[in-house]
Amino acid sequence: MRRLVPLAALLVASCASTPKPEPVVAKPATARQHGDLIGLTASALVQRFGRPGFQVREGPGIKLQWTSGGCVLDAYLYPPAGGSGAETVTHIDTRRPSGETAPKASCIAALSAY
Numbered sequence: 001m002r003r004l005v006p007l008a009a010l011l012v013a014s015c016a017s018t019p020k021p022e023p024v025v026a027k028p029a030t031a032r033q034h035g036d037l038i039g040l041t042a043s044a045l046v047q048r049f050g051r052p053g054f055q056v057r058e059g060p061g062i063k064l065q066w067t068s069g070g071c072v073l074d075a076y077l078y079p080p081a082g083g084s085g086a087e088t089v090t091h092i093d094t095r096r097p098s099g100e101t102a103p104k105a106s107c108i109a110a111l112s113a114y
Helices: 004-015 042-049 104-112
Strands: 054-058 061-068 071-078 088-095
Touching: 042 061, 042 071, 042 104, 061 104, 071 104, 088 104
Parallel strands: none
Antiparallel strands: 054 061, 061 071, 071 088
């Protein structure tokens, strides 16, 4: 009888179904924030918005600024981590001329119209 208990346990375990792996469902691509400005070079920004109204070097990076009637866009560009190569946008800020925060999407759209 003692020999039958382990054998019965093995028999029951072998009858258990093997779980099927869950299918991998690809997540829909989300639109990049900031109008796809992150990663652009200075020349790409100039093609999109025209010449910046203000430009200043800040340490290893550069800040470019465009202004439309009700919006100011600051783009901060830095070189790649390796230190060589074209500077690209890593961050942007948008605000109204009064200093209040402005919605990024509408500010970018307003500047793109010029």
